[in-house]
Amino acid sequence: MSDLLLSDPLLLRALRAWLAEQLRVVDEAIEAAESAPRWWIWEKRRRDGVTREAELHRVGCWRPGEPNLTTNQLKEVLASGAVRVEECPVCQVDPQSVLRPADG
Ligand SMILES: [Zn+2]
Known part of the structure; x- marks a missing residue:
């Protein structure tokens, strides 16, 4: 930023x-x-x-089905361990990567 901008309170507030x-x-x-x-x-x-x-799919995958789980709902399903969920060969999301904390 220029010195002019940094010295003008009105511009800085805007x-x-x-x-x-x-x-x-x-x-x-x-x-x-x-x-x-x-x-x-x-x-x-x-x-x-x-x-x-079962296979995990994300938005944009052409395999049968429609998105019906939010990320938090998906994490609950995966964490429950009730069903063994595998990576889809098309959209290739590793189910374990969903459970890992996001970077940052
Ligand atoms: Zn898929």
Whole structure:
């Protein structure tokens, strides 16, 4: 930033207000992205109807199914260990990577 900008309180307050608005917009986008379903699990059922294995898919994968799980819901399913979830050969999300804390 130029010395002129840094020495002008009115410009600095306008810049601060603009940056605050940008943060608000990004926070809303993060909240919307985190609350939207982005995942689904395709279950491989056996003849007895019991699910033993499943594949994890994310938004954009062309395999059958529609996103119906948020990231938090997916983490609950994976953490429960009730179903063995494998990586889809198309979208290739390692289920264990979902359970790891995000960087930063
Ligand atoms: Zn997939």
